[in-house]
Amino acid sequence: MKIARARRVGQSLGLLLGFFGITGIGMTHLIFPGLHCYACPWAITVCPIGLAQNLVIFGTPPYFWMGMIVAYGLAAGRGFCGWFCPFGTLNDLLSFRKVKIGDALSYSKFVVLAGTILAAWIFADTMFCKLCPAASIEASIPYLIMGVAKVNRPFLVHMGTLAATLAGMVLIARFWCRYLCPMGALLALFNRVSFLKLKLDKHRCSGCAVCTTVCPMGIEPHEQYDNHNCIKCGRCVDTCHLGALSLGFGVKDDK
DSSP, rough: HHHHHHHHHHHHHHHHHTGGGGGGGOSSSOOOOOOOOTTTTTTTSHHHHHHHHHHHHHHHOOHHHHHHHHHHHHHHHHHHHHHOOHHHHHHHTOOOOOOOOOOTGGHHHHHHHHHHHHHHHHHHSSSSSOOHHHIIIIIIIHHHHTTOOOOSSSHHHHOOOOOOHHHHHHSSSTHHHHHHHHHHHHTTTTTSSSSEEEEEEETTOOOOGGGGGOOOOOOOOTTTTTTOOOOOOHHHHHHHOOOEEEEEOOOOBBB
C-alpha cells in the first residue's frame, strides 16, 4: 500500500499544478506532462496536445515542444498517466471494472494522435480541443458557471463527448487512457526506454497472475511489464505477495 499512498501524493501534485492559477499566478511556458486544458481559467501550464496543434497550424518548428516531450518520456514514460495526470486521476476514480485490454484496440490512441495532427493541418484549427473531454470539465463547465460561456452547439458537443467518455470510464477501467488519449500515445512511445520501470524478478514470479486482477489497464504485468499500455501505477507491485514485481528508476528491465 506504500506505492498507492505515494501515488495519491503525486496525483494531488498534478491537480495542484494543473489548477494553481486559482492563486492568481498567470500562464507560464511550462508544458504539462499530461492531458490538461490550457483554456482552463486556472491553468498556468500549456497543454501539450493543444500546443502541438497550434505549432502545426502556424508552421512553427516544434523544438521546445519536442524537447519537453522527450524529457518527460525518458523520465517516466506513461508513469505520468498513472501518477500525475488530472484526467488520469478521474479515470482512476471511475475504474470500477477491470476489463482485459484488447491488444489491437489499444493502438487506437495512436490513430487519435495522428488524426489530431492531421486535422490541425487540414482545417488550420485545434479540432481535438473542440471535442476533448478534459476541456469540457476544465474549461467549458467553469466558463459556463462564470457566465462567460453559453449553452450553444460547441458547448453541447463538449457535453456529449464528456458524457460518452465518462460512460466508457465506468464500463471499462481507464477507458480514455487505454484507447483515446493522444498524450498517452506520445508517452507510450518512450515507455520501454524510460528510466521509471516496472521490473520483474523472473526467479520469484510463480505465474499466479494475481497482478492481472488489479491492473486498471487490463494488461498482464507478469508478462507485459514493459508494455506500452502500462501506466506504472504500482498496483500490481502492492498485490504481488512474492515480491516479483517492483517499481523504480533504472536501466535494467528484469532479473
